[in-house]
Amino acid sequence: MAEQVEHVPFEPVPQEVLTGFLAALEPNLNSNATDKTRIGLDSCLLPTRFDNLSIIQTVDFFYPLIDDPYLMGKITCANVLSDLYATGVIEVDKLQMVLSISTELSEQERDVVIPLVIKGFKDNAKSVGVTATVTSAAINPWCMMGGIATSVCSEKEYINPLNAQVGDALILTKPLGTHMACTVNRWMENPERWKKISQVVNEIEVKDTYNKAVASMMRLNRKAAELMHKYGAHGATDVTGFGLLGHAKNLVEFQTNNVKFSIHTLPIVKYMLAVSEVTGNKQKLVSGLAPETSGGLLICLPEGVAEDYCSEIYKSEGCKAWIIGKVEEGNKTAEISKDVLIVEV
Amino acid sequence: MAEQVEHVPFEPVPQEVLTGFLAALEPNLNSNATDKTRIGLDSCLLPTRFDNLSIIQTVDFFYPLIDDPYLMGKITCANVLSDLYATGVIEVDKLQMVLSISTELSEQERDVVIPLVIKGFKDNAKSVGVTATVTSAAINPWCMMGGIATSVCSEKEYINPLNAQVGDALILTKPLGTHMACTVNRWMENPERWKKISQVVNEIEVKDTYNKAVASMMRLNRKAAELMHKYGAHGATDVTGFGLLGHAKNLVEFQTNNVKFSIHTLPIVKYMLAVSEVTGNKQKLVSGLAPETSGGLLICLPEGVAEDYCSEIYKSEGCKAWIIGKVEEGNKTAEISKDVLIVEV
Numbered sequence: 163m164a165e166q167v168e169h170v171p172f173e174p175v176p177q178e179v180l181t182g183f184l185a186a187l188e189p190n191l192n193s194n195a196t197d198k199t200r201i202g203l204d205s206c207l208l209p210t211r212f213d214n215l216s217i218i219q220t221v222d223f224f225y226p227l228i229d230d231p232y233l234m235g236k237i238t239c240a241n242v243l244s245d246l247y248a249t250g251v252i253e254v255d256k257l258q259m260v261l262s263i264s265t266e267l268s269e270q271e272r273d274v275v276i277p278l279v280i281k282g283f284k285d286n287a288k289s290v291g292v293t294a295t296v297t298s299a300a301i302n303p304w305c306m307m308g309g310i311a312t313s314v315c316s317e318k319e320y321i322n323p324l325n326a327q328v329g330d331a332l333i334l335t336k337p338l339g340t341h342m343a344c345t346v347n348r349w350m351e352n353p354e355r356w357k358k359i360s361q362v363v364n365e366i367e368v369k370d371t372y373n374k375a376v377a378s379m380m381r382l383n384r385k386a387a388e389l390m391h392k393y394g395a396h397g398a399t400d401v402t403g404f405g406l407l408g409h410a411k412n413l414v415e416f417q418t419n420n421v422k423f424s425i426h427t428l429p430i431v432k433y434m435l436a437v438s439e440v441t442g443n444k445q446k447l448v449s450g451l452a453p454e455t456s457g458g459l460l461i462c463l464p465e466g467v468a469e470d471y472c473s474e475i476y477k478s479e480g481c482k483a484w485i486i487g488k489v490e491e492g493n494k495t496a497e498i499s500k501d502v503l504i505v506e507v
Numbered sequence: 508m509a510e511q512v513e514h515v516p517f518e519p520v521p522q523e524v525l526t527g528f529l530a531a532l533e534p535n536l537n538s539n540a541t542d543k544t545r546i547g548l549d550s551c552l553l554p555t556r557f558d559n560l561s562i563i564q565t566v567d568f569f570y571p572l573i574d575d576p577y578l579m580g581k582i583t584c585a586n587v588l589s590d591l592y593a594t595g596v597i598e599v600d601k602l603q604m605v606l607s608i609s610t611e612l613s614e615q616e617r618d619v620v621i622p623l624v625i626k627g628f629k630d631n632a633k634s635v636g637v638t639a640t641v642t643s644a645a646i647n648p649w650c651m652m653g654g655i656a657t658s659v660c661s662e663k664e665y666i667n668p669l670n671a672q673v674g675d676a677l678i679l680t681k682p683l684g685t686h687m688a689c690t691v692n693r694w695m696e697n698p699e700r701w702k703k704i705s706q707v708v709n710e711i712e713v714k715d716t717y718n719k720a721v722a723s724m725m726r727l728n729r730k731a732a733e734l735m736h737k738y739g740a741h742g743a744t745d746v747t748g749f750g751l752l753g754h755a756k757n758l759v760e761f762q763t764n765n766v767k768f769s770i771h772t773l774p775i776v777k778y779m780l781a782v783s784e785v786t787g788n789k790q791k792l793v794s795g796l797a798p799e800t801s802g803g804l805l806i807c808l809p810e811g812v813a814e815d816y817c818s819e820i821y822k823s824e825g826c827k828a829w830i831i832g833k834v835e836e837g838n839k840t841a842e843i844s845k846d847v848l849i850v851e852v
Contacts, residue, residue: 210600210659215557217600217659221642223607255555255562262568262651295551297566303648306607314555314562314659 207249207320214316220245223260223308224403227344227455228376231275234307235282236380239294241456242309243287244400247387248459250321256312257294259283262302279307290384321390323397326417330396331468332425332487335386335475336378336458337507338406339434339447343375344455346437355441362436371433378431378481379456385479386459392474393467401457407450410460410496422492425450429484429505450498462489482507552594552665559661565590568605568653569748572689572800573721576620579652580627581725584639586801587654588632589745592732593804595666601657602639604628607647624652635729666735668742671762675741676813677770677832680731680820681723681803682852683751684779684792688720689800691782700786707781716778723776723826724801730824731804737819738812746802752795755805755841767837770795774829774850795843807834827852 207216222242226234238259246254259280263272280296287294294309313319346368349355359368383400390398399413406425414423428448438444438452446452463471465488472483484505552561567587571579583604591599604625608617625641632639639654658664691713694700704713728745735743744758751770759768773793783789783797791797808816810833817828829850 208601211598212557212560212659215560215659217562217657219601219603219655219657221603221605221655223605253556256553256564256657258564258566260566260568302651306647310564310566310655312562312564312601312657314557314560 207317210314215314216317216320217312217314218246218249218251218320219310219312221308221310222402223306224455225304225306226279227341228347230376231278232282233376233380235279235284236286237282237376237456238279238307238309239283239286240380240382241402243290243311244383244402244456244459246311246313247383248398248400249323250387250390250395250398251313251315251319252384252387253313253315253319254287254290254292254311255314257287257292257309258312259294259296259309260307261296261298262304262306263298264305265301265303267305283309286380286382290382321395321397323399323413324416324418325396326414326419326421326423326462326489327396327464328419328421328489328491329465330462330489331465331485332410332423332489333461333463333468333471333483334401334406334429334458334486335383335461335483336381336401336481337429337431338401338450338454338457339431339452340375340378340457341453341455342434342438342443342447343371343431346434347372358440359437362440363433367433371431375431381479381481383459386461386475386483389471389474390459390461390463393463393471396462396464398459398461400459401454403453403455405446405451405453406457406460407496407498410450413460414494414496417494420491420493421489422494423487423496424490425487425496425498425502427484427486427503427505428498429482429486429507432506435504435506448498448502448504458483460486552662555659560659561662561665562657562659563591563594563596563665564655564657566653566655567747568651569800570649570651571624572686573692575721576623577627578721578725580624580629581631582627582721582801583624583652583654584628584631585725585727586747588635588656589728589747589801589804591656591658592728593743593745594668595732595735595740595743596658596660596664597729597732598658598660598664599632599635599637599656600659602632602637602654603657604639604641604654605652606641606643607649607651608643609650610646610648612650628652628654631725631727635727666740666742668744668758669761669763670741671759671764671766671768671807671834672741672809673764673766673834673836674810675807675834676810676830677755677768677834678806678808678813678816678828679746679751679774679803679831680728680806680828681726681746681826682774682776683746683795683799683802684776684783684797685720685723685802686798686800687779687783687788687792688716688776691779692717703785704782707785708778712778716776720776726824726826728804731806731820731828734816734819735804735806735808738808738816741807741809743804743806745804746799748798748800750791750796750798751802751805752841752843755795758805759839759841762839765836765838766834767839768832768841769835770832770841770843770847772829772831772848772850773843774827774831774852777851780849780851793843793847793849803828805831
């Protein structure tokens with residue numbers, strides 16, 4: 163899998179390009195909130211032919227970003243389920259893994275790597291009682307992996323993501339910079355890059371950070387979703403390819419109320435700030451535009467319960483969540499304060 | 508899109524490879540019929556948490572095989588829905604198109620091509636009252652397209668594909684060789700290939716056959732599915748990448764009864780037999796192994812109603828269906844008779 167990693171395009175198709183295509187084809191798409199979520203967010207609720215039951219489905223594909231196939235399978239599973247969890251839906255009726263096997267893999271590589279990727283995916287699903295099925299899409303130059311999560315649910319299982327209120331706190335349930343931690347881990351094999359980076363971190367620190375990042379990406383956002391119900395969340399999104407700010411903008415744009423998201427704190431994986439400084443990527447990281455894989459949920463929560471939410475996540479999972487901003491009156495924009503506080507994690 | 512077409516891998520990952528991976532991971536998977544369909548066939552029925560309701564989902568991805576983006580979108584839609592229709596389920600609750608945009612397309616090409624592909628997909632879905640949504644997977648070296656069809660249905664909407672009876676007729680609802688007709692159309696631009704082919708067909712004949720093949724691939728298998736209920740079908744599969752015989756073998760292998768499928772007739776698109784002879788592909792075509800895209804349904808039907816089924820398809824759609832074989836006592840194999848009758852269509 164190492165070959166693929168080098169080709170990984172870190173940017174998906176720009177949001178505005180696809181949105182533009184769709185808007186041109188469907189001029190009436192913005193007529194109601196349910197339709198809005200078709201474009202703006204990664205999942206949508208559709209009524210079925212049966213009373214009070216809706217179907218919600220999320221689809222996600224990407225390229226492997228670490229070399230360990232088993233762990234990559236686990237990350238893929240977490241990433242696929244994350245879109246569903248962002249809507250508060252936690253019961254998964256069908257989880258289908260989809261794999262495109264790389265044409266660059268030898269038969270022997272394929273026979274070792276692919277079963278491990280599948281096993282990782284299935285094991286992570288099994289940890290929350292879901293039996294995943296697997297389908298092979300086609301062979302492809304790059305190894306592509308992803309899946310489809312589907313739930314048939316009643317409306318009360320779903321948290322409409324468009325109800326942010328002025329005064330809400332913004333919560334983030336995983337630190338930023340995990341994708342970068344994987345990239346830096348790869349750069350250890352590149353003498354030129356390593357020369358720069360080793361000014362600020364040593365090998366042990368890079369490996370340690372990489373391991374923490376992988377653990378974070380494998381972690382399911384299920385508990386975070388469950389607690390969204392308990393604490394009355396007003397909407398959420400997961401943070402992936404467009405970075406924290408990209409997904410925040412996406413979420414705020416479709417809100418019912420005239421609000422803006424003001425982000426005052428950025429929890430970032432340790433050493434990544436220093437590394438980004440010496441590699442010239444600092445601006446991207448501190449402006450919230452660094453892509454994440456299988457990132458946390460960004461949640462709008464009533465201010466009074468925000469700390470309780472974070473401490474309950476910590477108690478049950480041993481992982482921190484952070485209050486990173488607030489919902490203010492505004493014009494459906496999202497921004498990061500000039501004097502943003504960086505918290506190293 | 509012309510560039511992609513040249514790379515098209517005509518063979519998906521071999522069936523036995525994926526089946527092998529899955530069998531190794533899931534030793535108990537063959538314990539009941541519903542589970543069997545997870546491996547052997549392209550769709551499966553899963554219970555939901557709600558009384559008597561199941562979820563069925565089919566996933567399909569492939570590469571464009573014709574240059575016209577709008578028609579390719581229509582073919583993609585027909586191909587995605589076909590797996591669902593093969594189970595007799597005709598109400599689609601969610602249809603999601605998934606696109607990987609090629610890195611080889613310029614921005615200008617992309618802005619022309621992709622909206623047309625999407626429009627073709629959506630228009631074909633709309634023709635049966637389904638509103639398709641679109642998601643972009645990621646950029647990819649090759650343009651990859653496909654989708655996910657999901658239905659929440661009651662059990663009676665689903666036709667268990669495993670009930671073939673000795674004495675049943677085998678029906679095929681589209682002719683074979685459509686994929687080859689597209690390849691031959693491309694070969695007109697290749698002087699060396701054309702020199703061979705033009706011994707047996709002229710340009711007008713190639714174009715005409717190509718147009719008929721495209722029309723056949725765009726055609727939905729919905730009516731065929733609807734009539735499966737009316738005439739009491741005992742099971743079906745759609746015919747795609749593994750060719751008629753590949754899919755027949757797949758279907759027969761999981762039957763409840765000890766049966767074999769004996770195929771005595773092959774309806775093949777006009778000129779393709781002659782072309783396959785001069786290009787050395789005849790063996791593949793007449794042995795039922797030539798891949799198809801968006802092919803017909805192969806249906807096990809009580810013998811007494813087989814002709815009525817075919818004539819009702821013809822009356823309502825103006826397209827022929829054929830009785831191509833019969834279900835006999837046997838050891839779960841499928842074979843094509845030595846004295847198979849080739850019907851040019």
